[in-house]
Each structure stands twice: as structure tokens, then as C-alpha cells.
Amino acid sequence: MTANRRRAGSTLIHNATNVDRHFLQVAEWIASAKYNPSCSMLLSLRCLFASMLLMFAVVARAQTDSATTSTPDAPKASPAAPRISFNYVHVDGSYIALTFDDGPDKKLTPQLLDLLTEHHIKATFFVIGQNAAEYPDIVARAAREGHEIGNHSWSHPNLAKLSDESVRRQLRQTDDVIKQATGKRPILMRPPYGNLSPRQKQWVHDEFGYQIVLWDVDPLDWKRPGPSVVCNRIVRETRPGSIVLSHDIHPGTIVAMHDTLNQLEAKGFKFVTVSELIAMAKPETPAPATVRSQASPSPAAAKPPPKTAAALPTPAG
Ligand code: NI
Numbered sequence: 480m481t482a483n484r485r486r487a488g489s490t491l492i493h494n495a496t497n498v499d500r501h502f503l504q505v506a507e508w509i510a511s512a513k514y515n516p517s518c519s520m521l522l523s524l525r526c527l528f529a530s531m532l533l534m535f536a537v538v539a540r541a542q543t544d545s546a547t548t549s550t551p552d553a554p555k556a557s558p559a560a561p562r563i564s565f566n567y568v569h570v571d572g573s574y575i576a577l578t579f580d581d582g583p584d585k586k587l588t589p590q591l592l593d594l595l596t597e598h599h600i601k602a603t604f605f606v607i608g609q610n611a612a613e614y615p616d617i618v619a620r621a622a623r624e625g626h627e628i629g630n631h632s633w634s635h636p637n638l639a640k641l642s643d644e645s646v647r648r649q650l651r652q653t654d655d656v657i658k659q660a661t662g663k664r665p666i667l668m669r670p671p672y673g674n675l676s677p678r679q680k681q682w683v684h685d686e687f688g689y690q691i692v693l694w695d696v697d698p699l700d701w702k703r704p705g706p707s708v709v710c711n712r713i714v715r716e717t718r719p720g721s722i723v724l725s726h727d728i729h730p731g732t733i734v735a736m737h738d739t740l741n742q743l744e745a746k747g748f749k750f751v752t753v754s755e756l757i758a759m760a761k762p763e764t765p766a767p768a769t770v771r772s773q774a775s776p777s778p779a780a781a782k783p784p785p786k787t788a789a790a791l792p793t794p795a796g
Contacts (some may be wrong), residue, residue, distance in 0.1 A: 563680060563681070563684040564690070564691040564693065565692055565753075566693045566694060566695045566722065567694075568720045568759065569720055569760060570719060570756065572749065573747050574719060574748075574751050575717055575718075575719065575721045575748050575750060576602075576603055576721070576755075577723050578604070578692070578723060579591065580725070580796060581605075581635065581726050581727070582610055583614045583621070583727070584610070584614075587730060588621070591727050592624060594733070594736055594740065598740050601625045601627070601751060601752050602626050602627075602750065603626065603627040603667070603692075603752050604618075604621050604629065604727070605630070605631035605667070605668075606629070606630075606653070607631050607653070608652050611656045611660060612656045616660075618656075618657065618661060622660070627667065627752035627754055628661055629666075629668055629753070630653045630665045630667065631669050631671065632671050637672055637674050638671065639674040647686070650683065650689075666688060666689060667692050668683065668691060668692070669691070669796060675691060690754075692722065693796075694796070695718075696716045696724065698735075699712070699795070700725045700726055701726055701729065706732075709731060709735035709739070710738045710742065713743070720756065722756070724795065724796065
């Protein structure tokens, strides 16, 4: 019995760290005491004490191991496929992108450009090819002043209902006009009404290199609800990372922008182009559903799912 205990104690001492080594030495000393029948009670107590010390040593060793062994990496999420379509962008900081569709308008777009210049704000214009061909100087001015120009088709059809060849023609003609006006091809497109099938998005992205840009803030300014309503809707709904949709072809929208820009600035938003916003994208780490809403530091991350194109009122975009 003594020899077995000694072997067991020696094995543990061999494996143990310095932390528990002295406890094991005490245990071995007790276990190795000579058997004395007249002291059987004392020996039993020694055996019990030795067992407790051995257990303590094993536990201490386990704790030391867990503290010193490097924790294995948590399973990494498999990298998601690169996004080609954006309703908003998950970013660090209060960055947003204002976008203006369906222009340029001969009178209103220059007014808007003046206002943006006053505020030192860069925006993104999704132009219709026909209009850009008619007012290339306005497109050129917008680009020169630091705004981004995106492709919004040639004549604003519902691209989801067109053949691939017709879609290609709509985009190619507009791409060419933007290139002629600004000296460079656009890298963004927005489908009219937000309508483009997943298959179309993929081939348009592959063929033209475009990011497909939708939106998460829509003041429905095309319904002409009045400048204060447009302003209030935008200011209320905009979050960090938002892509704000409005139209530089409605007089009320241009009027609304005076208060809108002031109020967004007062809330601390910083204005970038859509491409700049996309370049700031941070991964949205999937979190357990139970903690997601508490763990999300950014309001943008806690937003409800973006509206689908099908849910949008027809004339939007
Ligand atoms: Ni449009």
C-alpha cells in the first residue's frame, strides 16, 4: 500500500507545477510513514489527510493549467461574400451619405450645389442619362466640386422588367455620358424604384463593376409633402451609416435641404459620398439574438431590416 501511494505521489510530483509541489511532498511523507498497529487510528487519519492533499494538488494543477494554457481561438465566422448592394453601411462614427436622384435639373441642381458648397458637404448624385446628356455642364460642376456621380439608367425604366440587353444599353449609354462630362466612369448605380433582381445585380456588378446603391432613409419627397415634412422625416430617420434618398428635381426638396442640413449637422452627422461610406464599412459581427440589441453600439446596427424594393412605393428611387 505504501509503495503504491509513493508511486502515485511521485507521478503526480513529476507532473505537478511548483505551485502544488510542496503539498505533494507533505502527502508523500505522510503516506510513507511506517505502519504501526497500535496507531491504526492515527494512520487512518494520515491516509485521509494524504488523500485530501492529493485531491487539492490535482485541483490546483488543473486550475494552473487552465490559467496558463492559451485559450483556443473562438470559431471564426467564415468570410462573407463581398457585398455588392447597400441600403446602408455599418460604420464607426456618425457618417452618412446624402443622395439625390433623377437630375440634373437645369435650375434646381445648381441651387442645391450652391447650398452644399455653403455647408462644405459632399453628396452623391444618381443622374438619369438623358438629363446628364442635356446638362453635362451641371454634372461636370458637381463632380468638380467633389460630389460623386452615379448611374441611374438612361430613361428611368423599371429595369427588373427589361431584357439583359436593354438593361445593358440603359447603363452603358449613361455610363458613357457621365464619362464624357466628368472624365471618369461611375462606380455606383442605383436602379430606378430600387428594382433589380438578385441575378441582375450580380451580372451588372460583374460587367460594369458597379456597387448597387439603395437607401434606408426615404422622405417620400416625390409626393411633395412640403419642405418641413421632408426635413422632419430625414432628420428623424437618419442614423450613422444611413444612405438618404431624395430628389433634386422637386422644388420642395431643395427648400427642405436648408433646414435638413442644419439639423443633421446639429446632431453631429458627418457627410461623405456613398463610395466613401462604403469604404468605411465595418463587418457586422453576428451576435446571439438575445444580446444583439444590447450589444450593438451603433444605432445603424440595431435598425430593422431595410425595406425591400417590393415594399417601397413605386415612384421612389
Ligand atoms: Ni429615380
